[in-house]
Amino acid sequence: MERHEFGAAVRQLRESTAPAAVGLPDGRRRVRGLRREELGDLAGMSADYVRRLEQGRSHPSAGVVNAIARALRVGRADYERLCALAGYAAADGQVPDDVGPGAMRLLERFVDTPMFVSDAAMNLVAVNSAFLALRHWERTGDPWEWNVAWRTFCDPFSTFRQSAADATDHQTILVARLRSALLRYPADASLAALVDELRSRSGLFDTLWREPRPVTAYESSAAFVHPDAGAVTLVGSLLAIPGDDLAALMLTAAPGSADAARLAEIVEDAGEPAIIRVGRAGPG
Template sequence: MGGHEFGAAVRQLRESTAPAAVGLPVGRRRVRGLRREELGELAGMSADYVRRPEQGRSHPSAGVVNAIARALRIGRAEYERLCALAGYAAVAGQVPNEIGPGALGLLERFTDTPMFVSDAAMNLVAVNSAFLALGHWEPTGGPWEWNIAWRTFCDPCRAFRQSATEATVHEAVLVARLRSTLLRYPGDLSLAALVDEMRSRSRPFDTLWRTPRPVTAYESSAAFVQPEGDPVTLVGSLLAIPGDDLAALLLTATPGSADAARLAEIVGGTGGPAVIRVGQSGPG
C-alpha cells in the first residue's frame, strides 16, 4: 500500500474524531475533528511529524502507527486497517465479526434486495430475509458451512451456478480478499487453519493462492436455481463497510427484466425479521 493511502486514512480519522472523544475541550472550532497539532500532542510528536505522513511525504514506523492509533482511540478494525496501509502486521490480531450500526442499517433498509454481511475471513455474519428466500444456501453442518470461500471451492451450493467467466472473476476476488486478510490478521489461528485446509482440499484454490489472478471487478453474476420456475440471474456487488472490517454483498437484477420480476415474486412473500444473524464456527 502506498503512503498516500495511509495518509488519507489518518486524515479522515483525525477529521472525524470529536475532540471530546479523546478528552479535549470542544470550544469554538473552525475545522472538523482534531487539528494536526492536537493529534501530535496526543501521540507525542510534532504537528509536522503528523503532516508529513498525511501528505505521503514520509513512511511511518510501526511505533508511529501505534501512537496515532492510541491517540485517536480507534477500534481494532481501524487499527488493523492502518497497519495494513502502512505495510505492517498488527500484533495478535483476530478477525473482527461484530456487526455495527452501519451494517445493520444496510440490511434493514434494503429489505427487497437479497443481501448478506460477511467478515474479512468471509464468514457470513448476518443476512436478510430476502437472501434466505433465494433458498440456495444449504447449511451442511461442517465447520465452515457459513464461509463463502469454503463453500465456493470445497462445498458448493447446488442451486448456485456461474459461467466459467463469471466464476473466474468470483474466485479471484475470494482469494485476493483471503490473502489480504491473512496479512492483516497473522495471529488468527482459525483463519490460518481455514486457508491450509482449503489449499489441501481444493487444487483450484491452491493454484490461485500460489499465483493470484488480478482482480478487475468486485461483482459477478450467477443463476439461482428455484425449486419451482426458471432460475433467476442476479449480479452480486461487494461493498466495503469502513470501520468494522466487514463487507456487504447485494444481489440485484437488471431493472425491468424478467429476472427482476421473478426476484420480486421470490422475496415478495418473505416475512420475519429484517436481520438474521447466522452461525459462525469458522475463523473470526
C-alpha cells in the same frame, strides 16, 4: 509503496475526523477534519513528522501507529488497516465477527433485497430472510459450510451458476479479501486453518493465492436456480461496513426485468421479514 499507502490512510482518516469527535472545538475552518498540528498534538508528535508520514517519507514505529490510532479514536477495522500498512501485527489479531449497528441497519432497511453480512474471513455472520428465500445455500454439515470462499472453491452450490468472466471476478475478490485478512489477523488460528485447507483442497485457489489477480470490480452476476421460480439472475455488490471490518453483499435484479418480478415473488412467498444470525464457521 507501503509507506505511501500508510501516509494516504493517515491523511484520509485525519481529514475525515470531525474535531468534536476528538474533543476539539469546531470553529471556522478552511480545511476538512483535523489540521496536522492538531493530530500531532493529540498523538504527541510534531506537525512536520505527521507531514513526513503522510508523504511517505518516514516509516512509523508500532508506537507511532498506536498513538495515531488513539488520537483519531479510530475503530477496530481502521486500526487493523493502519497496522497492516505499517507492517505490524495488531494487538490481538483476531477476526471480529460482531454484527454492529451499521450492519443491522442495512439488514433491517433492505428487507426485500437478499443480503448477507460476512466477516473479513468471508464467514457469513448474518443473513436476511430474503437471502434464505433463494434456497440455494444448502447446509452440508462441513465446518466451513457458512464460508463463501470454501463454498466457492471446495464445495460449490449446485443451484448457483456464473459465466466464466463473472466467476473470475468472484474468485479474485475472495482471494484478495482472504489475503488482506490474513495480513491483518495473523494470530487467528481459524483463518489460518481455512487458508491452508483451501490451498490443499483447491488447485485453483492455490494458484490464485500464489499469483493473485488484480481486483477490477467488487461485484459479479449469477443465476440462482430456485426450485419453484426457476433461474433468477442477480448482481451481487459487495459493500464495506467501516469500523466493524464486515462486508455486506446485496443481490439485486435489473429494474423492471423478469428477474426482478420473479425475485419479488420469491421474497413475498418467504413471509415476514427476518434477520438470522449464523455462527462463526471453522474449527473451534
